[in-house]
Amino acid sequence: MKEHKTRLTLISLLADGQFHSGEALGEALGMSRAAVSKQVKVLQSWGLDIYRVQGKGYCLAAPLELLTVERILSHTACADLSVIPVIDSTNQYLLDRVGQLPSGAVCVAEYQQAGRGRRGRQWLSPFGSNLYLSMYWRLEAGMAAAMGLSLVVGVAIAEALQSLGADGIRVKWPNDLYYQDKKLAGILVEMTGQAGDAAHLVIGMGLNIAMPEQEGESIEQGWTNLTQACDTLPGRNQLAATLIAKLAQTLTDYEEKGLDGFIERWNRLDNFLNRPVKLLMGPRVVEGIARGINNQGALLLETEEGLVPYIGGEISLRGC
Structure with missing residues (x-):
């Protein structure tokens, strides 16, 4: 966690969603504006939407409530x-x-x-x-x-x-x-x-x-x-x-x-109940109507062979 301390501090400074100048951020972090720019690029690679406006500084696209x-x-x-x-x-x-x-x-x-x-x-x-x-x-x-x-x-x-x-x-x-x-x-x-x-x-x-x-x-x-x-x-x-x-x-x-x-x-919550689906099990594909689950957690599919339970696989709507 120590290696991320500076970056996490930078995030906490930007979390209010307001503009912060590179100079002010540098002073708070004890680094140059160029170093701040490098840290911002790392945070952007983490998926944070940070943008920079000339003369105003850096800003998150929206305020961020950090977890504590x-x-x-x-x-x-x-x-x-x-x-x-x-x-x-x-x-x-x-x-x-x-x-x-x-x-x-x-x-x-x-x-x-x-x-x-x-x-x-x-x-x-x-x-x-x-x-x-x-x-x-x-x-x-x-x-x-x-x-x-x-x-x-x-x-x-x-x-x-x-x-x-x-x-x-x-x-x-x-x-x-x-x-x-x-x-x-x-x-x-x-x-x-x-x-x-x-x-x-x-x-x-x-x-x-x-x-x-x-x-x-x-x-x-x-x-x-x-x-x-x-x-x-x-x-x-x-x-x-x-x-x-x-x-x-x-x-x-x-x-x-x-x-x-x-x-x-x-x-009651089943997104696919009574809908036609495909069950993908590796190369095998089974088509049928989803009829919920049984008391062992198996998917119940109504197929040409009747109501069949399946333990493995993944449901797909593609092509149904």
């Missing part, structure tokens, strides 16, 4: 909360500390240098635009009981966002949130443990809040921002707190009720 432990905890309780502005991966941070953390521990970041999604894909993580959050959970029932957990997490996040006014949020099997048929958030559940012992789960989420268009140009599917789904959003600290509280409560409910207690809630 104090602000998040002012809205909710948390077993153990780490806010790390620049990190490789919030999931990896918790995975590296399994056994040292209490169940319910959370890591939140402003920028991930090596954020990842399902199947090893990169998760684009520009600074301050979105929310990158991971929670550690110890599941006493073991790894077998974690089947379908990404579905439960999707329900929790969708319901939390709906409670904030984003009524159109839907879930996509097995691990995404959608708004108007575009991806809004992704979920990655990773686990460690041994047979007969508790499962150590790390549940990661990347939520697009205000991803700049230019930052999302490399994304190979339709995507959207929470700002499109909700007219009046709370600040990012309150949003993080809302999701943390909902996720912890939902995981507690899951331990008591299992997946059976969430099937109806999933089907």
Whole structure:
């Protein structure tokens, strides 16, 4: 973190969304204007929309509410909360500390240098635009009981966002949130443990809040921002707190009720329920009508062979 101290200080100076001259920034940081310019270029590579006007200085395109432990905890309780502005991966941070953390521990970041999604894909993580959050959970029932957990997490996040006014949020099997048929958030559940012992789960989420268009140009599917789904959003600290509280409560409910207690809630939120879809499983493609999930978290597809459950694969609307 020390190597980023100057850059994070520069961000905090610019976070008000006002113009700051290169000279004033240099004085505050103890460096030359040329050095400030170099630091600004690094921040732009992190995805921050900073522009410069001759005679006025540097300015963020919009004010930025930075995440802090104090602000998040002012809205909710948390077993153990780490806010790390620049990190490789919030999931990896918790995975590296399994056994040292209490169940319910959370890591939140402003920028991930090596954020990842399902199947090893990169998760684009520009600074301050979105929310990158991971929670550690110890599941006493073991790894077998974690089947379908990404579905439960999707329900929790969708319901939390709906409670904030984003009524159109839907879930996509097995691990995404959608708004108007575009991806809004992704979920990655990773686990460690041994047979007969508790499962150590790390549940990661990347939520697009205000991803700049230019930052999302490399994304190979339709995507959207929470700002499109909700007219009046709370600040990012309150949003993080809302999701943390909902996720912890939902995981507690899951331990008591299992997946059976969430099937109806999933089907109510299912973006693809009763719609024709393609299920992509490597080179294999299965076409059918999506009919929700069963009590094992499998996707139910109505095909020429009848109602068939599928555990693996990804849903696609392309060509349907």
